[in-house]
Each structure stands twice: as C-alpha cells, then as structure tokens.
Amino acid sequence: MANIILWRLGATLLILLVVSLLVFWACEILPGDVAQVALGQYATPENVRALRLEMGLDRPAIQRYLEWLVGALQGDWGRSLVTKTPVSSLLSERLANTALLAGVTTLIAVPLAVLLGVVTTMWNGRAFDRAATVSFLALSATPEFLLATLLVLLFAVNLGWLPAVAYLSTGSDFGQTARALLLPTASLVIVVTAQIARMTRAILGSILSQPYIEMAVLKGIPRQRIVGYHALRNAVGPLANVVALNVAYLVSGVVVVETIFAYPGLARLMIDSVQSRDLPVVQACAMIFCATYVVLILLADVLARLFDPHSLAERPTDAL
C-alpha cells in the first residue's frame, strides 16, 4: 500500500515537472518574441530591445527555465510586466480569497450532496427520486454563468437583497464578507452539489446490486438501513474519490464565477493578466492552479485505494 502511494507521489512530481516545462514553453517560447508581445505592435525597437535585456531574454531558454523553476520553488515568480512589482506580492491576497471561496463551497456542497444522494437512493423510484435525478442531471449540465446570472437577477436586481459585485476588502467585517460571498458561493454550490449527488447515487446504485445486499434484503433489513448503513460504509472509498475530483473541477467554476461577480481571486487575476499579456503572472497562476489540480487528483486516487476493502487484504500480486 505504502509503495503504491509513494509510486503515485513520484508520478505526480514528474507530472508537475512536465507541467512546468509546458507552462514555460507556452508563455516564453510559443508567442515568439515575448518582449514584443508585452509591449504591443506599436513599440519602438529600442524599447523592445531594452525589455529583452531587462527580462534576460538574451540568455538561452534552458537557463531561463531553470532559473524560473528554482525561483518559483522559493516563492519568487519574477516581476509583473504591467505593474513592475514582484508577482508573489500580487498572488498572496488573491490566493487566499480563492481558497476562501472554494473552501466554503466544499464545506457546504459535500455534506449536502452526499445526504441528497443517500436520501434519493432510499426513496428509489418514487416521484421525489425521479424529479431529483433529472434535476441533478440538468443542473450538472448547466453552465455556471447561467445559474450565477439568474441568482444576480433575482437577489441583486429584482429583490436588491445582495450585492451583484463581490467586493472584498481587508477591512471588511464578517457580515460584509458573508454578504459578498453568498451569491458566488451559491452558484458554485448548486453545480458541485448536483454533480456529487448524481455520482453518489450511481455509486450506491452499483453497490446495491451486489450479492451481500441481496442477502441483507432477504434477511428483512429495511431499505433505509441497507442504504444508510451497509451500502454507505462501502461507498466511502469511491465517494472520497468523487469528492476530491469535484473539488478539482471547481477550478473551472471558480474562473467563471470570479468573472461574473468581479471577485478579487486568483482566477480573476489570471484572466486580467491573459488580457494584458502579463506573462509572468499568467505563468505563476497557471502553475498554482495546475499544482492544486494535480495534487487533488492524487488525493482522489490515494483515498480511493485507502478505503478500498480489497486493499486491506495482503495481495502482493496486486502491487502494480
């Protein structure tokens, strides 16, 4: 077991290394002359040359890559081309805001989704279950920006209860922060809950077709207890896997939701930097998002293995 986890950890580190190469290649080599790109087509040749020297573009790419990588590992992502300030100083507050949004969403969505999945499975085939199943499918196929726009239309434009723009500042108290977070979080919670609930339902459904459940049914154990106790216990592994994967999928939701609410998070920073072609900032944000995603996928894999009852037995032949 420990071997498998170590092996997966090694593979993850290797993938991160490859990702860093790809991000560097995409941002510094793919566009051609980065200095020209940064300054736009009306820049004078002197300015372009000066920026090339300032960015060290006269040195070989491999040397620049290694310097960038070593710097990034130490938290030094270089300087922004637009604000000229260190990229790391732009990141910290944005990263905390995005972590807050994603964290609150996860804390609400995961218990809610598992509960909904379990309850609909208990009420299998009834009208409520059928309605819920179709709703889960519909909501998980709905773009986040439709839900977010509808929430803004209802709660900000028509009712005027909540702000349409999530303005967060360092001095704001808990109440202000909560009000600013409410709509962005709700948009994400709806989509994530639908996805996890749908998968919970599928996992429990496949467990319920196992022979030992049939045995329990024949013994006369009520369905509620079979679903809530026998099936749920064996669903923990796949569920942990599903949850970690969905938290990883939050990345794309966060990008859209931060846009619509002008939420001052990391995704918003990255989109702004893509628009202004501030490539050092794009590189840093891309690496942080990719690293988070890769680590969550690793976690999903490890959790699935840890909770898999088959892995508890000594089966050395399965080591690969």
Add this chain to the structure above:
Amino acid sequence: MTTASIQIRPSSTLVFSAALLVFVGVVALVSLVALPQDPFDFITDEPFMPPAAGIWLGSDYLGRDVLSRLMDGTRITLFMAMTATLLAHLIGDTLGLTAAIRGGILDAALSRIVDVLLSLPKIIVGLVVVAALGSSIWVIIGIAAVVYSAGVFRIARALGTDLKNMDYIMLARSRGEGTLWILFGEILPHVIRPLATDFALRASFAILFMSSLSFIGLGVQPPLADWGGMARENLGGLSTNPLAAIAPAIAIALVSIALNLLVDALDDDARH
C-alpha cells in the same frame, strides 16, 4: 408482451432531447439563409430595450436585435462545438485504437502524454494558450480538440484492447490483414456505438468549455458572438432587458442538458 412494447416505444426523454437538438440544428441552418434582422445592425438607439412586437427578445447593449444575434450565435456555437468534437474524436479514436492494436512503445508513449493532458485543468490550459497565441475561433477550436482528444483516446484504447485479443481479430491477423484494415474493417464497426455515445457527451463538454471561455472574454471576439459571448456582453442590462444575457445562457443549458439526456437514454437502451 409488455417488454416488447416498451422496447419499441422510445422514452420521452429521448424524444424530447432529440427533438430539441434537431430544432437547434434547424435554427442554425435557417440562420445561414435568413435572419429577422442583420445581427450587426443597430436597429434602435436604445440599448437593452425590452421585448416588443417584431423585436421579440429586445435589443442588446448596442441596440442590436437579440433574436437575430442569438440565431447567428447558434450557427457559431454549433459549428465550433461540432468541429472541435469531430477533431477530438478523429485524433483520439485513431490514436487510441492504433495504440491498442500495436501496443509497445507507441502505446506507452501516447498513454503517458494522455496522462499529462488529463491531469491539467482544461480551462487553465485554454487561458495559457490564449495568453500565448491570442484568441480566435480557430485557436479555441484547436484547444478544445486537443484537450478533449485525451479522454477520447482513453475510451477508444480501452475498447480496442478488449477487442484485439478476440479470436476473429487473431484470425484476421493470421490472414495477413494489415493494421489499418483491422482498425477500420474489423474493429471500428464494433466500437462505433459506444464512440457515438461518447461523441454526444464530449460535444456537451465542448459547448460548456468554449462558451465559458467566451463568457470570460477570451473566446470569440466582438462583433461576432457565440452564446457565451452574448451572455457576457449583455450582463450590464439585467435590470431592463435580462433576456439579452439570459436567453443565450439558457440556450447553452438546454443543448447541454439535451445531449446528456440523450447519452443517458442511449446508455439505458444499450443495457436492456
């Protein structure tokens, strides 16, 4: 008796989703020939005018006809989604099935590349490539085709691996049939159905992915607009003409939901 009648009658969700998709396809075709108004023409001085007779969905942020732009956007959105999904399947199916049949270094190398691609968040890949190359319809289609070909590769490879050790393939090999012939003549007919189901699902992902890029302002650039772009450019008018932003977003949701229902119905059908 009853099972027979159930098998003949398609489920209501299947009928609903198929009808909706056909309708959207027809709208896209009609928009090639005729639109109620010129989608780039300013028909009124009033931005975000509420719906009125003849202007059924009102006007957008520049006073253009929302309905005409929505229909024009249908054409752009469907063209992008179909092209990207077709390319993803062309790349993924060919490489996946070839990897399954040939095995060896080719299989190992392709599988590792796919491992890396699948461990990247797609929207972030999109942002980085747009930062490097700028945005255009073809850049967006290219990004979607590549990121979604990885998932297609996995499925095609798994389907091919299941089939390749079957007796009839062994027999074909011993008859001296080449890899390409085995691929298209012997294997493809058996995997076409699961791959078609995957196509529908993948198309729904592609629509959501590309319209999200347009929604954050990095996809289709004005004055052209796909549905995601329309939802973005009209966000400011929620208080006077909310339809301008919400109608295109609902169109995306409906197509995506219809595709998912279709996949569910096809899966159910295959199981029974």
